[in-house]
């Protein structure tokens with residue numbers, strides 16, 4: 001399987017906001033990440049360029065609506081000039097063998113590595129072996145780990161000590177435990193700084209973690225936080241250093257994230273934006289991949305060559321049989337209903353998500 005990208009008709013709610021082109025895509029990953037092997041989403045075009053909307057499939061319409069606000073903002077709201085032209089990024093190391101981890105870090109050219117740990121079904125010893133290999137590859141560079149809320153307080157204390165020893169020093173530990181009170185407890189005794197990710201991006205109140213002094217650093221992601229402007233406000237209000245990171249986006253979403261990094265007053269840490277390397281295909285040419293550990297700040301464009309159904313498909317012709325775009329599409333390879341399932345699932349998802357936003361604007 002390779003990259004697929006199909007046009008979809010633009011629903012009225014998006015057209016009213018200035019969106020004039022809509023695509024749905026699917027890209028295989030080069031290796032398992034976050035327990036998935038394929039990433040899917042939409043891209044939206046408007047007066048400010050391209051935006052991405054790619055909530056994971058385990059997110060409901062309510063949570064996905066925040067991600068949609070971000071995609072619409074990127075496509076329709078021009079950003080002020082950035083404070084910096086390029087940003088440092090970390091290489092992301094999935095749960096994998098020490099050999100592969102070593103190779104990923106060596107190939108990356110990055111001076112900071114973020115290593116996934118505590119994945120269900122793997123042991124602390126395996127995590128330590130991966131960290132030793134990463135230290136060997138990165139030399140005097142920085143290593144951070146992400147536990148994705150997998151530990152309780154006691155497990156976190158024990159694991160952090162061991163991981164720190166294996167890594168020969170850690171820059172920070174990202175989301176060791178699920179709740180804010182647990183993070184606060186771990187932070188009180190840990191020698192290593194604590195970063196909050198899920199407690200910011202999936203929380204009803206993204207500032208609660210800062211108020212509770214439960215983290216030293218915030219991880220901020222454009223789509224989960226509803227856009228560059230809202231994410232910037234959250235960082236300002238929290239008053240903590242922030243690490244701009246990816247939501248496992250294509251280059252379009254990574255471009256949105258570089259814009260957030262470009263707007264931030266303080267940017268002391270490498271951004272978690274090197275993840276296009278995990279994709280086997282991309283919407284932009286060239287892809288937003290780090291060179292010498294940095295990425296340029298700015299929007300990425302969907303490449304005309306990326307469209308499976310051709311760059312200039314008139315959606316009213318394509319979907320003559322089906323107003324919702326799920327059938328009747330003839331792709332450029334002549335394979336009939338290729339992508340029909342992808343288009344149907346995402347059209348339904350978009351409809352449900354727009355319904356949430358409509359009801360919210362009805363209430364306000």
Ligand SMILES: O=C(O)CCC(=O)C1=CC=C[C@@H](O)[C@@H]1C(=O)O
Pocket residue numbers: 034090091092114146148197245246247248271272273274275
């Ligand atoms: O921060 C990075 O280096 C890459 C981004 C990354 O790790 C993630 C992206 C998307 C979903 C998450 O499971 C994961 C994270 O938890 O930070």
Ligand SMILES: [Mg+2]
Pocket residue numbers: 146148174175197198219
């Ligand atoms: Mg994380």
